[in-house]
Amino acid sequence: MDSSQSFxxxxxxxxxxAPALILIAVFLIFPAFWVLYLGLTDQALTGVKAxxxxxxxxxxxxxxxxxxxxxxxxxxxxxxVFGSAWLGQALLGLVLAVLLYEMKxxxxxxxxxxxxxxxxxxxxxVAYLWIAFLDKDFGxxxxxxxxxxxxxxxxxxxxxxxxxxxxxxxxGTAFSLLLFTSALETIPPSYIESAKVMGxxxxxxxxEVVLPQIRAILLTDLIxxxxxxxNVFTPFLLTGGGPSFKSEILPIYIWRTSFKYFKxxxxxxxxxxxxxxxxxxxxxxxxxxxxAKHA
Amino acid sequence: MHKIKKGALYVFxxxxxxxFVLPILWLLLTPFSKxxxxxxxxxxxxxxxxFELSHAATALAAFKNSAIISVSSVLIVVVLxxxxxxxxxxxxxxGKQLLITLLLxxxxxxxxxxxxxxxxxxxxxxxxIDSYLAVVLVFSAGFLPTAIFILKDFIDRVPxxxxxxxxVDGSRGIDLYFHIVFxxxxxxxxxxxVLCFVNIWSxxxxxxxxxxxxxxxxxxxxxxxFFNEVGLPRIGLISAYSLLYALPVLLVYLWVSKKYGFGxxxxxxx
Numbered sequence: 001m002d003s004s005q006s007f008x009x010x011x012x013x014x015x016x017x018a019p020a021l022i023l024i025a026v027f028l029i030f031p032a033f034w035v036l037y038l039g040l041t042d043q044a045l046t047g048v049k050a051x052x053x054x055x056x057x058x059x060x061x062x063x064x065x066x067x068x069x070x071x072x073x074x075x076x077x078x079x080x081v082f083g084s085a086w087l088g089q090a091l092l093g094l095v096l097a098v099l100l101y102e103m104k105x106x107x108x109x110x111x112x113x114x115x116x117x118x119x120x121x122x123x124x125x126v127a128y129l130w131i132a133f134l135d136k137d138f139g140x141x142x143x144x145x146x147x148x149x150x151x152x153x154x155x156x157x158x159x160x161x162x163x164x165x166x167x168x169x170x171x172g173t174a175f176s177l178l179l180f181t182s183a184l185e186t187i188p189p190s191y192i193e194s195a196k197v198m199g200x201x202x203x204x205x206x207x208e209v210v211l212p213q214i215r216a217i218l219l220t221d222l223i224x225x226x227x228x229x230x231n232v233f234t235p236f237l238l239t240g241g242g243p244s245f246k247s248e249i250l251p252i253y254i255w256r257t258s259f260k261y262f263k264x265x266x267x268x269x270x271x272x273x274x275x276x277x278x279x280x281x282x283x284x285x286x287x288x289x290x291x292a293k294h295a
Numbered sequence: 296m297h298k299i300k301k302g303a304l305y306v307f308x309x310x311x312x313x314x315f316v317l318p319i320l321w322l323l324l325t326p327f328s329k330x331x332x333x334x335x336x337x338x339x340x341x342x343x344x345x346f347e348l349s350h351a352a353t354a355l356a357a358f359k360n361s362a363i364i365s366v367s368s369v370l371i372v373v374v375l376x377x378x379x380x381x382x383x384x385x386x387x388x389x390g391k392q393l394l395i396t397l398l399l400x401x402x403x404x405x406x407x408x409x410x411x412x413x414x415x416x417x418x419x420x421x422x423x424i425d426s427y428l429a430v431v432l433v434f435s436a437g438f439l440p441t442a443i444f445i446l447k448d449f450i451d452r453v454p455x456x457x458x459x460x461x462x463v464d465g466s467r468g469i470d471l472y473f474h475i476v477f478x479x480x481x482x483x484x485x486x487x488x489v490l491c492f493v494n495i496w497s498x499x500x501x502x503x504x505x506x507x508x509x510x511x512x513x514x515x516x517x518x519x520x521f522f523n524e525v526g527l528p529r530i531g532l533i534s535a536y537s538l539l540y541a542l543p544v545l546l547v548y549l550w551v552s553k554k555y556g557f558g559x560x561x562x563x564x565x
Binding site: 008009010012013015016017019020021023024026027028029032034035036043050066070086092096099102104107109110111113114115116118120122123124125127129130131132133135137138139140161170217227231232234237248251254255258259264267268271274275278279281282283285286 | 304307310311315317318319321322325332333334338348361362371375376378381382383385386388396398399400401402404405406407408409410411412413414415416417419431432433435436437440443465466468469472485493496497498499500504513515518519522530533534535537541544545547548552
């Protein structure tokens with residue numbers, strides 16, 4: 001029986017969908033559009049301008065283009081994404097997945113298990129763990145490098161960007177690792193075996209057999225983790241964006257202008273930049289999915 | 296030569312594993328230490344840090360707040376997403392594909408970080424600042440699209456035979472849903488509930504922005520405040536608190552990895 005219509009009447013379909021869609025419309029979709037309007041006002045967090053903001057046109061946007069803190073936040077965000085998402089999570093995830101695949105040992109469970117653990121512990125806790133880990137006087141990292149004769153380093157103060165990049169690599173590699181691990185399992189073992197028989201080493205097997213097979217997954221992974229990493233707020237808990245704004249990624253800058261300096265209107269204009277970045281990567285993701293389906 | 300290469304690989308893997316595990320080891324050991332410090336301190340285990348915690352009123356209230364916020368959000372997401380995904384799975388109406396694509400786009404574009412300003416302004420207009428309700432509604436709306444996608448995938452694979460039989464018996468609409476469909480969705484709902492709980496329990500930014508009074512903050516914000524106000528001297532207390540806070544998530548981790556394997560987590564977060 002062709003039943004797609006008969007289980008639910010048109011009325012029931014609407015009634016089933018409505019509660020979820022209304023909630024999504026009000027608290028997810030509406031804010032995305034309202035932020036465009038807020039960005040055109042001088043809305044403030046408190047005071048007269050909180051109740052009666054006035055329309056200021058594109059003032060906030062043109063101000064952002066002359067704001068060195070905005071450029072600083074953009075720059076730090078790009079370095080953070082390149083370092084922790086691309087060089088960190090994706091590359092480390094790929095190397096680990098390939099090595100563990102080639103070795104087929106019980107190391108796989110150990111490494112996967114540890115990476116997933118780092119990934120799911122609440123962000124406030126991992127931030128605190130890393131503050132302890134990187135502490136100048138008592139932290140484990142400095143104690144370990146002392147064993148090989150290197151002096152104590154004040155990591156969070158002297159190398160804030162490097163610190164949040166290494167932290168975020170630790171935090172997020174699990175996703176790429178798991179994704180690549182399952183992608184590798186779809187490669188027919190005979191491909192690898194015949195390459196081995198022909199005498200191809202690890203490098204050649206990787207570039208000539210493995211890489212072409214997982215190229216689409218690699219692209220998906222890069223798009224997703226780039227989008228997510230632009231939207232990570234956890235570095236705020238490690239450095240607060242400092243010292244002197246050196247690790248102030250875009251999300252921290254949005255928080256600072258809006259909730260520390262109370263300028264919601266200007267914060268909205270800056271938020272719009274992040275929404276546009278997200279939108280671009282979401283479209284890329286959809287295109288990649290579509291292409292993968294048709295290929 | 297081959298052996299040296301293999302040895303180097305093992306050293307690399309061991310180093311990476313140690314790097315992943317060391318910070319977590321600190322979380323597991325420090326709460327039980329007599330002289331908690333920022334380094335690893337191995338002493339005879341003690342529970343004094345946990346006793347100390349039981350006298351911290353804010354810490355205990357925050358546990359209650361976290362539970363209220365997470366459980367209410369999970370209930371809303373589970374009920375609303377199961378209704379919506381069922382309707383999407385078992386019907387065909389014009390614009391359905393467009394609706395799904397739009398949900399996919401908005402759910403990935405409108406992140407908590409990108410929308411913190413308009414969400415705050417909206418809650419202010421609605422008079423919801425500093426209420427559980429604001430946080431619960433924002434969380435629910437944020438997770439509904441993902442929950443709908445997971446459940447729709449799940450229901451698409453459930454055969455229609457049960458519903459057809461019930462239809463013959465005369466069940467319709469909401470009756471059919473409660474007696475036949477909801478029970479069938481059990482495993483899918485469990486996945487959604489677990490995913491949703493872990494994410495909301497762990498979230499910091501949303502309550503940090505929307506909740507003002509100390510009596511209402513969840514644990515994530517409480518730990519942040521402890522750390523900023525009291526700071527390092529209370530390492531024992533903060534680490535014990537952090538471990539208790541992470542415990543539900545760690546239990547989910549153990550249960551899921553035993554039952555489904557680590558690969559399962561790949562579909563869970565984000």
